[in-house]
Every structure is written in C-alpha cells, then in structure tokens.
Amino acid sequence: KQVIQVINPNTSLAMTETIGAAARAVAAGNTEILAVCPTQGVPSIEGHFDEAIAAIGVLEQIKIGREQGVCGHVIACFGDPGLLAAREMAQGPVVGIAEAAMHMATLVATRFSIVTTLPRTLIIARHLLQQYGFEHHCAALHAIDLPVLALEDGSGLAQEKVRQRCIQSIREDGCGAIVLGCGGMADLAQSLTRELGVPVIDGVTAAVKMVESLVALGLNTSKHGDLDYPIRKNLSGQFERLN
C-alpha cells in the first residue's frame, strides 16, 4: 500500500474528518489516506495572517509524513499555504487543493468560476490564479460570505449557500465548470455535479488523484534548483522540531 498524507492546515478536527472522508472516497485500492492537521495553529484559515501561521504547521506535518515514508502530500486548504516551502522539505510530490482543482477545471472547461467562503479570501484565490497562470481561465470569483467553520456547524446553511451560488454562477458567469474554494466543501462536489449537470470540482479529491498520478509516473518533487532540500541551519526555539 502507498500512503498519501492529506494535511488540513487548520486545527479543526471536524474539517480534518470531512477532508479525510472525501479523500478516501476517491483513493485507489492501493492508496491509504493519512488525514492529519497541525497540533497547534489556527482553527480556520481566512486571510494572510492565518495562512502565515498555518504554513508552519504544514511544514511540521510534511516532516512527520516524510519520516513515516508517505509517497506524497496534499495541502488541503484553498490558499495552498506553505506550498513551495513544503516542496523544499518533501521528497514526494506536494499538491495544493487550489492548484489541483484549477488544473482539473481547465481540462474539462475553457473557463471556470470559484465559489469560496469569506470575501476577504477572494484576493488569495486571485493571487493563486496569477501564480499558477490560470487568470484567463477564471470567469468569476464568488464568496458565500460565511466563515469557513460554518461548513462544519451541522446546520446545512453554508452548503445551501454554496449550492445557490453555484446555480447563479452557472447562469450568469459564462463558465463551464465551478471550483469549490474550500477544503471543507470537499463533500459537496459530486452531488452538485450530478444536480447541476456541470463539473463542480473539489480540490481535495482532485489533489489525491494528481498525487497518485505523479507517484505512478515516478515523479517526485524536483531537487534540482530552488526546490532542493532547505539549506541546513540551526533552527531555534519553537522551530527546533523542524531541524
């Protein structure tokens, strides 16, 4: 069996469960999913400050996963926090859920819209579109204006807001697909795709399949150049465990 480590960068166990279940639902027979989250950090990631904090937890989990011999890693937050730093630390492939969902969307539609949580996180998605080269593929970005953890409150309100936003987006944006902009939405993609008749793509499941593909092709993170292992230094204080 090969093990893929799926990291929820926030510290919410409920969301880690949601993410792990979605990953397991699509994992290949020979793939085991190890769903983890940082032991300390931020309960939800809703801005630049949260992302900076979460990135340290991501790096700690990458180190642990590597020591446990996982074949690859998924960063299961739509900001892909710590992605390039994680790639320096990792031997296996590291795929963020935003880049995974965006790549998949471009393979099934010429333009996609993004539906995410709080309006203030829209700029993070915009930055990623630029960084990954998908600006011209994105028709529109929308936020349901609910906090990330509203997806885990059991009321179903956030899920219904996502559904309504997807319907409106398909009607108005001229997009052929929708990208769900939060790890906590991972369990909505398949039912929304069926109901709306349009590809609604979740990054957790997309990233799991992309890591499986990279591993099957023998493609580990390149250690030639800027993603080589970090320069060895004496990390101090709370960062000692990253040595």
Ligand SMILES: NC(=O)NC1=NC(=O)NC1=O
């Ligand atoms: N745009 C987002 O909702 N990003 C996220 N914050 C989290 O805590 N998990 C996400 O996927």
